[in-house]
Amino acid sequence: MRRLLMHSPVTVAALWIVAYLAITVFPLMVLLLYPPPNRGFWIDFSVALGFIALAVMALQFVLTARVNRIESSYGIDILLQFHRYTSIVAFFMVLAHPIILFVVEPATLQLLNFPQAPLRAQMATIATIAFLAMVVTTIWRKPLKIPYEPWRASHTVLAVLAVGLGFGHAILVGNYLGLFWKVVLWSGIILVSLWLIIYVRLVKPWLLKKKPYVVEEILPQRGDVWTLALRPIGHSGFTFQPGQFSWLTLNITPFSMREHPFSMSSSGDCPDRIEFGIKAIGDFTKRIKDYKPGTMAYLDGPYGVFTTERYWDSAGFVLIAGGVGITPIYSILLTAAERKDDRPFLLIYAAPSWSDITYREEIETLKEKLDLIVVYVLRKAHDDWEGDTGYVDRELLEKYIPLHRGSRHYFVCAAPVMMDAVERALFELEVPVTNVHMEHFDLA
Secondary structure, X not given: OHHHHHOOHHHHHHHHHHHHHHHHHHHHHHHOXXXXXXXXHHHHHHHHHHHHHHHHHXXXXXXXXXXXXXXXXXXXXXXXXXXXXXHHHHHHHHHHHHHHHHHHOHHHHHHHOHHHOOHHHHHHHXXXXXXXXXXXXXXXXXXXXXXXXXXXXXXXXXXXXXXXHHHHHHHHHOOOOOOHHHHHHHHHHHHHHHHHHHHHHHHHHHHHHOOOEEEEEEEEEXXXXXXXXXXXXXXXXXXXXXXXXXXXXXXXXXXXXXXXXXXXXXXXXXXXXXXXXXXXXXXXXXXXXXXXXXXXXXXXXXXXXXXXXXXXXXXXXXXXXXXXXXXXXXXXXXXXXXXXXXXXXXXXXXXXXXHHOOOHHHHHHXXXXXXXXXXXXXXXXXXXXXXXXXXXXHHHHHHHOOOOHHHOEEEEEOOHHHXXXXXXXXXXXXXXXXXXXXXXXXXX
16 A cells, blocks of 8 residues: 555655655754744744745755656646746745835845945845846746747856855854854755756756767658657667657757757657657747758657556546647557557547648558547638537537546647646546646746
């Protein structure tokens, strides 16, 4: 029973949440050992907010370091969403910390006079401004039209400034970090965070550099999608769980931090040729077709929990795709066919028109190798089309999904609007929430 619980994705995910909360609160609890003289509830509360915010900020480096053991419990998309929300919470804690001090002790307002303020106050001011700039440029990056690569580099610099100067401020204040061992404890937390930055920005790219790939071929597909096929050079590549993705660096050094996440479209059991289905919709993706065979590439992966591998005891699967969202789902079907999986698969595939159905011939071939039912849903159907039209809504899902909803696991990959609609429809049809799995495109 204990072994079964420890292998349950829900149980493992819950344990990571408990660990996160414990790590966040533990340093504050330590500070309460041998505390300074009581300075009043509101001042102590203000200081507590500051230390909790500092701990949360330090943990942000863990959330973004792509630690496999953590990522495999949630998926990077969920971790990045959690990272964004907890960063905003920490930011408001940082703002509340001085505001409470100013209200309770108005004399501390003189600390805002930056040229004449002591170093500890100057460090706090710069750290807060860096944190504010980081939050603003993240939330409004697209409206401000900040390119991804410069934003990512500045985000790292601002994060290091915010955490480093925030910690320096706490050290110089000294009231709660007056004992040497407390300083050592907090220094360890900060150093681990900074090490993760070094690992992600320097060590991991160096490791990727030692395992290069080369573009073998680039093939056009329907729906303005291109198949990018890579072959490992001097190493055996990697196997992956069908449905997962990797961060791709193409034609530049991995130290440049110009990487893009794409789902693999090939079989998870063929490490000697890894394929990606890439739709030409952005500056980078529109140039995919122009790269030549022989171009160097690097892969950081595999990542993701959008995979049927985690549910080996499921009676079958319902796969719902929209547009290029077919990419990870095609990998799932292809791998299942090669493994001679005898479970039933239902694929509901929405596309603008018949000519936009990516991997159409390949999917029809897979029907001969799998217990596979395919439902195409077209928004713009030709006159003699006899299939379904419109959108994947509750009515259509109720028509095709099994009567015993909980006997299947449901995988949905599409544009955000379609995924939201499908998620609501599945909920209304009483599909268990734990059986619904979503793959989000935008990880930036």
